[in-house]
Amino acid sequence: MVGMRIGDVARRSGVSARMLRHYESLGLIEPTGRTGVGYREYSEEDIRRIFHIESLRSLGLSLRDVGRALDNPGFAPAELVAGLVRQTRERIARETELLTRLQRIDDAEPGDWEDVLQVVALLQALGSESAGRRQRAALAAAGPVPMPVDALVAAALSEPDPNVAGALRWALAQAGDDVPRRLARGLASEDPGVRERAVRSIAGISTDEATALLRDCLTSPDVVVRRRAALALATRGAALGSRGLTDVIPVLIDMIVDEENDVDAADALSALAADPGLTEHIAAGLVTRLADSGAGSPARRRLTQALADIPGGTTSKALAALSEDDDRGVAVTATYLLKLRAD
Amino acid sequence: MVGMRIGDVARRSGVSARMLRHYESLGLIEPTGRTGVGYREYSEEDIRRIFHIESLRSLGLSLRDVGRALDNPGFAPAELVAGLVRQTRERIARETELLTRLQRIDDAEPGDWEDVLQVVALLQALGSESAGRRQRAALAAAGPVPMPVDALVAAALSEPDPNVAGALRWALAQAGDDVPRRLARGLASEDPGVRERAVRSIAGISTDEATALLRDCLTSPDVVVRRRAALALATRGAALGSRGLTDVIPVLIDMIVDEENDVDAADALSALAADPGLTEHIAAGLVTRLADSGAGSPARRRLTQALADIPGGTTSKALAALSEDDDRGVAVTATYLLKLRAD
DNA sequence: TTCACCATGACGCCGCGTAAAGGTCA
DNA sequence: ATGACCTTTACGCGGCGTCATGGTGA
Numbered sequence: 001m002v003g004m005r006i007g008d009v010a011r012r013s014g015v016s017a018r019m020l021r022h023y024e025s026l027g028l029i030e031p032t033g034r035t036g037v038g039y040r041e042y043s044e045e046d047i048r049r050i051f052h053i054e055s056l057r058s059l060g061l062s063l064r065d066v067g068r069a070l071d072n073p074g075f076a077p078a079e080l081v082a083g084l085v086r087q088t089r090e091r092i093a094r095e096t097e098l099l100t101r102l103q104r105i106d107d108a109e110p111g112d113w114e115d116v117l118q119v120v121a122l123l124q125a126l127g128s129e130s131a132g133r134r135q136r137a138a139l140a141a142a143g144p145v146p147m148p149v150d151a152l153v154a155a156a157l158s159e160p161d162p163n164v165a166g167a168l169r170w171a172l173a174q175a176g177d178d179v180p181r182r183l184a185r186g187l188a189s190e191d192p193g194v195r196e197r198a199v200r201s202i203a204g205i206s207t208d209e210a211t212a213l214l215r216d217c218l219t220s221p222d223v224v225v226r227r228r229a230a231l232a233l234a235t236r237g238a239a240l241g242s243r244g245l246t247d248v249i250p251v252l253i254d255m256i257v258d259e260e261n262d263v264d265a266a267d268a269l270s271a272l273a274a275d276p277g278l279t280e281h282i283a284a285g286l287v288t289r290l291a292d293s294g295a296g297s298p299a300r301r302r303l304t305q306a307l308a309d310i311p312g313g314t315t316s317k318a319l320a321a322l323s324e325d326d327d328r329g330v331a332v333t334a335t336y337l338l339k340l341r342a343d
Numbered sequence: 344m345v346g347m348r349i350g351d352v353a354r355r356s357g358v359s360a361r362m363l364r365h366y367e368s369l370g371l372i373e374p375t376g377r378t379g380v381g382y383r384e385y386s387e388e389d390i391r392r393i394f395h396i397e398s399l400r401s402l403g404l405s406l407r408d409v410g411r412a413l414d415n416p417g418f419a420p421a422e423l424v425a426g427l428v429r430q431t432r433e434r435i436a437r438e439t440e441l442l443t444r445l446q447r448i449d450d451a452e453p454g455d456w457e458d459v460l461q462v463v464a465l466l467q468a469l470g471s472e473s474a475g476r477r478q479r480a481a482l483a484a485a486g487p488v489p490m491p492v493d494a495l496v497a498a499a500l501s502e503p504d505p506n507v508a509g510a511l512r513w514a515l516a517q518a519g520d521d522v523p524r525r526l527a528r529g530l531a532s533e534d535p536g537v538r539e540r541a542v543r544s545i546a547g548i549s550t551d552e553a554t555a556l557l558r559d560c561l562t563s564p565d566v567v568v569r570r571r572a573a574l575a576l577a578t579r580g581a582a583l584g585s586r587g588l589t590d591v592i593p594v595l596i597d598m599i600v601d602e603e604n605d606v607d608a609a610d611a612l613s614a615l616a617a618d619p620g621l622t623e624h625i626a627a628g629l630v631t632r633l634a635d636s637g638a639g640s641p642a643r644r645r646l647t648q649a650l651a652d653i654p655g656g657t658t659s660k661a662l663a664a665l666s667e668d669d670d671r672g673v674a675v676t677a678t679y680l681l682k683l684r685a686d
Numbered sequence: 687t688t689c690a691c692c693a694t695g696a697c698g699c700c701g702c703g704t705a706a707a708g709g710t711c712a
Numbered sequence: 713a714t715g716a717c718c719t720t721t722a723c724g725c726g727g728c729g730t731c732a733t734g735g736t737g738a
Contacts, residue, residue: 383718
């Protein structure tokens, strides 16, 4: 075999004849010989060189860099490769970000390009640094804009500003059906802040699905999640019935003991106590906790206060007993509350 | 404000004057007016249009597509957006693959571009469809080639062909120091095949680190992993001492009972029994298991056979008892073995 | 003669930066 | 008069495909 012509080489190497000539014009290869009439003749050595070029190109080197790499023996690869790694990472990051944006556009099911533009603007505003812009975007999202639900969910799960977060929760409450399911994924986040925002957002939705999720939250290992869920469930009592609410009561009582949103918790308990099926249960729970709390602890006074709003015999008896409590504050409070009840 | 000139617009929109003129030449915008001397004058409406163009461009639309989208009201976005999503995904996949290749090149710490070319060729061959090419690559990797250890590890963890897998394990055994640690990640894989290949590869390495990992494998929930580790540990007995080997014994006995590599397991036990600190322990283990095994089960015969190779008094006594076993096969075997021992 | 192949040279694509050569405004 | 603007026209980059025009070989 004297030498291959350019077509053979193109077929064997997968590099088009056009590119073989182009490589030559850049000085990357030079066929070993030419026939009498000027046809290029490539040797096996040339073929190897071509494969080397293709190898380096497959790493993303430009043709210029391939030339430098193959010609200068002193040209060390370490830095160039490190640079390629960095650039590739950056490209992947950019493309990934683009992909989520595109998916959210798709998610919003825009009817025309006007819709697309609105969604893009919305996404941009939701990702803005300025709380004001985020706020306006959240309010707009509650309107008749085609809405990328996932983007709203993501925003609600990561929004630090309480006002904006409120607007986002409201927007989510107006939005489609499987919002609760998407929010629920935030409950499993590693970030406690995300978990709290997830439960608060679910609490803002009043569908049965949201209620069911909140009930699941009562067994969460995250105390913040449990308590948020309990408060939310208490306010939708009517829809649940006494049976579904018994699990809420101990969580609310814990909140009073730990002085975490204790006022809200006490209000919630008093509201629940309007349900005759729960009154005695709640009163008994509070009384038990009073007995368990260490003498002189401030928790006992808060529990006593909470008891005041619970009707029924158990409460009256407990208050009577407490009016002679060792803790002076508790005794005074109980006495006072008893007097109020007598009127 | 009568109208902004191109420089103002460029500053406000972030689009260079050059591109504003380019957009115009493509028919994307047309400034509302011109001054007497021909300066472009942009209206607020024009500005909005420019932002719209930029919005669509930010999604990856070509300038041509932007034009189509903004001009034809009937041009629905759904398909185009879906296409962009697909293309973006493909690009990310390609870039990701490139990134791992680059990282592996980097990992091999090539001194010059010759090294890089060798590594590229090696990676290509390791990823080849042809088992023959993979085999040759694995053999080459054991040589003086600059080696991307991660690539070898990945190949060893996913190699279906047993011959190639063997060559890869051998190459890994010659390779750098933290190979065992990298292989160990395969132990946590979801794929049982990967787990098995991981433990077999670790078993091919005789450093202390590998031995320690194998010892951890004895408590793996994956029975295949446990057994592979036990076999491997048994053959490196000397380095471990009696204390480190006691955990191996029950695993090997299980293998005999379950007829999984039972011959290898029995050989391993007999080799271990050469250690006087283990002899009685092994014999006792086998005898206990014999007692536990249901009468007439084939496992009893295999256990009896295994017992034959264990020296010491416990074995002799056990064989004597077994020679009157209810199971005819067991009794015959035991009698025969006893006779052999007597010689 | 036909057909497959070779040669060189040139244009287009896409999204821009940059520059040249000249006019306008405060 | 200076300097900051504006105008149009054109080239270059990178990595090719493609086409035109003409010659070669079996």
